[in-house]
Amino acid sequence: MKTILVPTDFSDNANRALHYACHLALGNNAKIVLMNAYQSPATTSNVMINFTDILEEDSKKNLELLRENKAFNAVEIEAYSCYGYLSEAIKKAEKQFKIDLVVMATAGASNLSSKLFGSNTTDAIKNAEHPILVVPNKAEYSNWENITFASNIQESKNDCPFKPLKELMTKPACKLNILTVVEKASDVDKSAINKRISDKLTGIDYTINVKENDSVTDGILDFINENETDLLVLIRKNYGFIEGLLHSSVTKKLALHANKPMLLYKYCE
Numbered sequence: 001m002k003t004i005l006v007p008t009d010f011s012d013n014a015n016r017a018l019h020y021a022c023h024l025a026l027g028n029n030a031k032i033v034l035m036n037a038y039q040s041p042a043t044t045s046n047v048m049i050n051f052t053d054i055l056e057e058d059s060k061k062n063l064e065l066l067r068e069n070k071a072f073n074a075v076e077i078e079a080y081s082c083y084g085y086l087s088e089a090i091k092k093a094e095k096q097f098k099i100d101l102v103v104m105a106t107a108g109a110s111n112l113s114s115k116l117f118g119s120n121t122t123d124a125i126k127n128a129e130h131p132i133l134v135v136p137n138k139a140e141y142s143n144w145e146n147i148t149f150a151s152n153i154q155e156s157k158n159d160c161p162f163k164p165l166k167e168l169m170t171k172p173a174c175k176l177n178i179l180t181v182v183e184k185a186s187d188v189d190k191s192a193i194n195k196r197i198s199d200k201l202t203g204i205d206y207t208i209n210v211k212e213n214d215s216v217t218d219g220i221l222d223f224i225n226e227n228e229t230d231l232l233v234l235i236r237k238n239y240g241f242i243e244g245l246l247h248s249s250v251t252k253k254l255a256l257h258a259n260k261p262m263l264l265y266k267y268c269e
Contacts, residue, residue, distance in 0.1 A: 001028040005099045007035050007086060007124070010062050013137045017105035018066070020261070022075045023141040024103070024133075031076040033097045036063050037089035038081070056081060087123040094129050102132045125264060131164070134262045142230055144168060148177045149233040150220045153197075153208075154188050162200040164265060165233065169204050176206035177227060181219030185210045224260055232262045 006021045008014040018034065025032050038055040063079035066072075080097070082089035093099060104124065125132055149165055169176060178197075182188055188210045209227075213219030224232055 001030050001100045003033060003097055003099050003101075004030050005033045005035060005090065005093050005097065005102045005130075007037065007090065007102070007104055008063075008066065009036070010066065011105070013105040015066075016137060016139070017103055017135040019071070020135045020139060020141050021103040021133075022072055024101075025075045030100070031078065033078050033080050033093060033099065034063055034067060035080040035082060035089060035093050037084055037086045039084065052083065056083065085123070087127050090124050090128050099130050102128055102130055104132060104134055106134060106136050129266065131266070132264045134264065136259065136261065139259050139261050143171060144231045145171060145173050146175050146177070146228045147231045147233060148179055148220075148224055148227070148229045150179045150181070150216075150223075151235060152216075153178060153180050153193055154182075162197060166201060166204060168231075168233075168263075174205065176201070176204055177209050177223075177229070178206055179209045179211060179220065179223055181211045181213050181216045181223075183212065183214055185212050229260055232260055234262060234264050235266075 001024070004021050004025055006014075006018050008018060018032075021032055024030070036059045038059045040052045040055060059081040060079070063081055067077045067079050078097075080093055082092055084092075090102060094102075102124075125134070147165075147168060165176065168174075178193075180188060190208045190210065193208055209223065211219040211223050213222065220232070223229075
């Protein structure tokens, strides 16, 4: 991991995500690209002010102020101001800076009737080419010693996620919980799963876990509440889980686990 992209809207939650990203950067000898995406408001034809120029100036000014914050002095930070929607700006940054990881904030849990992710953020999660780390507003940085990977592993024959998973397990004490949520645990053949993946996780301390629940989302949330988890890993093809988080009742549940960052990998062929 050499370059981390951190989109910001200069909110407190975005600043917390930046702090989290700085810890990651220090631990991996990486640099940060701090990005702000801005858009012009709709105006009538007789408005003479060029809002785009004003927004660009404000974006660059605020990025520079944040970059010069003494709290981030130990990390190399490059400011990047980009016109357009967030998902479009992320794609541009991925190409320009050879991004390895995107770190984003959630909207926070202070207003539980609001959506956890804004629509732009959700689009970015679905469309970004590189892994995305979603940092809840109460998350504090800690070593990823207990990692939960949630996947319909018995049905999926796609084993390419195990390579990046193994790369995450950098510390001898790391433990990996592989989680699948089904209606009936008796339908899952854990021995067959283990036989298929054991050679891909050589040297890794892992456990295959089966959680019974009619809802995959609820099953995952229950598991990370019951088991020590520093990081939840998902494959982004599983949009049902991500979109399920946008439902208000699930948002309230997630607020109880607001210190659990989520690492989202793109589905690989």
